[in-house]
Amino acid sequence: MAFDISATFQSMESAVQSTVTTAWPQAQAIWLQFAQTNKDILQDIAMATISGGMTTEQLQSYLADMKTTLQTQLLASEIMALAVAQAAANVALDIFWAAVNKAIGLKTT
């Protein structure tokens, strides 16, 4: 019934690190997509303003839409952060319980 707490925590730590490291490039790619989208929108707003087709009232309305768009992107980013935290916590818990099971000689699938 040996339970090596140091080794278990080390395994948990590296599993968390690995999960976060794997997820990071995916999150980064998504942020780049958002940045490109915002750039395209601002370019279209600028074009419409420069060409004189857009009134001040319309510009204000579209800037309000930009604000809610940024809000949705921030909410999506919050979900990304929570998803990574959840995956990291679960992988660490799996390792912890596997070590406990092993220590008490319990076989779980």
Add this chain to the structure above:
Amino acid sequence: MNKMIIQKQKIALLLLTVFTLSFSACKVQLISAYDANIHTQILTTTTNIDSFYTQMLATTKADSANRAYTNFASAYAAIEVQLRSLYNLNCTRAKNAQQDTICKLTLAQWVKYEAMHKGTGNGTLKDFQITLNRDFMLAKMQAMEVSERAKTLGTNQANTTNQ
């Protein structure tokens, strides 16, 4: 005396086993689980919105009768139904407040753009309005799609789109 100690040890082991079995299945849940059907529905609605505005821009001209709101009223309603369906589906999911808000904002924006088409410029839109309405709708749909796809981050589930 020894028999009692062994008995206590057995009880302790049994309790530990029960405790371990009870908690080893526990998972941390911070967000709702990934739903492939909702993801597909988001992608379908995104395509429909893109197609709606792109066709309007390609097949009609500003200030022409072809671009009048009445010609697009049924398509507006069809997409509104799809967006409301996504909003309702997301409302019922636990730990889904962020995505719920994204759906709400997207639906509100669609309704705003429909009113814009219906109520201004004699029921027509300028080209730049169509372009910007499409830009903003697709940006919000992108956030909605990411918020579903992000639920697979850090897991082994394959990311299927927008890579």
